Amino acid sequence: QKEVEQDPGPLSVPEGAIVSLNCTYSNSAFQYFMWYRQYSRKGPELLMYTYSSGNKEDGRFTAQVDKSSKYISLFIRDSQPSDSATYVCAMTNHNAGKSTFGDGTTLTVKP
Amino acid sequence: DTGVSQNPRHKITKRGQNVTFRCDPISEHNRLYWYRQTLGQGPEFLTYFQNEAQLEKSRLLSDRFSAERPKGSFSTLEIQRTEQGDSAMYLCASSPMDGQFFGPGTRLTVL
Numbered sequence: 001q002k003e004v005e006q007d008p009g010p011l012s013v014p015e016g017a018i019v020s021l022n023c024t025y026s027n028s029a030f031q032y033f034m035w036y037r038q039y040s041r042k043g044p045e046l047l048m049y050t051y052s053s054g055n056k057e058d059g060r061f062t063a064q065v066d067k068s069s070k071y072i073s074l075f076i077r078d079s080q081p082s083d084s085a086t087y088v089c090a091m092t093n094h095n096a097g098k099s100t101f102g103d104g105t106t107l108t109v110k111p
Numbered sequence: 112d113t114g115v116s117q118n119p120r121h122k123i124t125k126r127g128q129n130v131t132f133r134c135d136p137i138s139e140h141n142r143l144y145w146y147r148q149t150l151g152q153g154p155e156f157l158t159y160f161q162n163e164a165q166l167e168k169s170r171l172l173s174d175r176f177s178a179e180r181p182k183g184s185f186s187t188l189e190i191q192r193t194e195q196g197d198s199a200m201y202l203c204a205s206s207p208m209d210g211q212f213f214g215p216g217t218r219l220t221v222l
Contacts, residue, residue, distance in 0.1 A: 006153075034210055043115075043202050043213035044154065088153050098144065098167060099211060101153030 003027050006089055006102030015111050019076040023089035023102045026070065030091040030100075033065050035074045038086045038104065047087075048074065079109045113137060115214035117203050123220045124193055131189045132217045136205030143186050144211060145178055146202040147171070154202055160186060193221045 006023045013019055021035075032051055036044035048063040050056045056063045062075040072091075076083055086106045090099040116135045124130050136143045141162050146154035157176070158168045162183035172178075175193075180186040190197055198221045204211035 004153075032209075036213075041200075041216075041218070043117075043204075043216045046210045046212060049210040090153070098156040098159055098169075099154075100156070101146075103151065103153045 001026065003100050004089065004091060004102045007105055008103065009105035010108065011105055012108045012110060013079055015079060015081060015109055017079050017109070019079050019083070019107060019109075021074040021076075021087050021089075021105050021107070023072050023091075024070055025072075025091060025100075027091075027093070027100070028067075028070070029093040031094065032092045033063070033072050034090040034092075034099065035061075035063055036088045036090060036101075038088055040086075044088055076107075079107075081109045081111050084108045115203055115205050115212055117201075117214040117217050119217060120215060121218050121220075123222065125222050126195060127192055129189065129191045130193060130219065131187055132201055132203075132219075134186045134188070134203030134214060136185070136203070137207075137212060138184075140205035140207050140212070141183065142206040142211075143180055144204040144206070145186070145188050146204065148200045148202055148216070149198075157188075190219075193219075195221045197221050 035048040038044045053067045060077045064073040086104040088104040089102040092099045144159040145157040148154045160180040175191045178188045200216040202216045204213045
């Protein structure tokens with residue numbers, strides 16, 4: 001079993017929809033949680049970085065961490081066609097170490 | 112552009128040849144990471160450096176792989192006697208304290 005499991009998708013939504021992307025993990029030592037956006041054949045782009053449980057908001061994006069359930073989510077409000085990409089969750093047990101990644105969820109937002 | 116840069120962007124080689132990739136991190140970042148990514152998968156950790164010291168290596172990094180960061184600035188990743196299974200995107204990331212910032216990757220194809 002992988003340490004990080006991500007809802008596989010693909011996910012297709014109409015423009016303006018609220019999108020929920022989710023990951024679960026098994027390693028209770030993970031403390032730092034990231035979401036990356038990746039376009040085809042490009043490197044991942046860091047979207048959100050959170051520490052410990054709770055919510056963090058940045059514009060239309062909200063990252064949520066529930067350490068008791070070992071569950072993290074990324075919400076996108078008022079989704080736009082430009083949000084169409086693969087979203088990858090990642091986590092690490094300390095901010096200097098390697099990250100363990102999910103396999104990504106491909107999102108398509110249709111105009 | 113002050114982001115992470117990687118060269119070359121694409122490399123096609125024949126099985127058995129050696130290849131070397133270069134990564135130039137963001138200048139003030141002292142941590143540098145190498146990952147490998149195949150289609151439909153998230154990035155897999157290979158190794159990381161703090162300054163010039165290589166602090167962790169994945170068991171994925173066989174003895175055909177070697178990475179260096181001689182002056183704590185740029186890094187090289189060498190693969191000797193390439194195999195078809197080495198075909199992947201090789202990603203470099205650098206980090207200050209929070210989150211890792213990725214380069215565009217080097218796509219390796221081994222024929």
